[in-house]
Amino acid sequence: MAQQPGYARNPGRSIRPELFVTVSLCTHLGCIPSYAPEPGSLQPGWPGGFYCPCHGSKFDLAGRVYKGSPAPTNLVIPPYSFVSQERLVIGQERQNDT
Numbered sequence: 001m002a003q004q005p006g007y008a009r010n011p012g013r014s015i016r017p018e019l020f021v022t023v024s025l026c027t028h029l030g031c032i033p034s035y036a037p038e039p040g041s042l043q044p045g046w047p048g049g050f051y052c053p054c055h056g057s058k059f060d061l062a063g064r065v066y067k068g069s070p071a072p073t074n075l076v077i078p079p080y081s082f083v084s085q086e087r088l089v090i091g092q093e094r095q096n097d098t
Contacts, residue, residue: 003073003074003076004074004076004077005079008077012062013062013063013064014062015080015082019088020061020062020063021077021080021090022063022075022076022077022078023075023076024075025075025076026052026054026055026057026071026075027057027065027072027074027075028052028054028057028070028071029054029055029070031052031053031054031055032052033051033052033053033057033059033075034050034052034053036048036050036051037049042058046058047060047061048060048061049061049063049066052071056069056070057069057070057071059071059075063077078090078091080093081093
């Protein structure tokens with residue numbers, strides 16, 4: 001599986017800018033990152049994103065790893081597609097979503 005499918009090669013790493021879909025496992029050792037969207041909540045200058053409490057990895061709101069984090073790569077974007085305006089299927093890509 002690609003770590004970032006073609007449809008996630010944009011600033012939000014998502015098919016739709018208002019929704020972010022990721023595998024909720026830190027790419028360091030597989031712990032579950034917490035959602036920490038509030039700017040400044042973790043440290044001064046923190047813009048918001050995801051924080052892994054196990055070893056301190058940080059990811060922005062699009063799942064990109066912060067420099068200096070133990071995580072070696074961005075959070076993984078799974079294959080997914082929208083089968084309607086309100087329905088998302090994870091594990092299945094549609095041709096027009098790539």
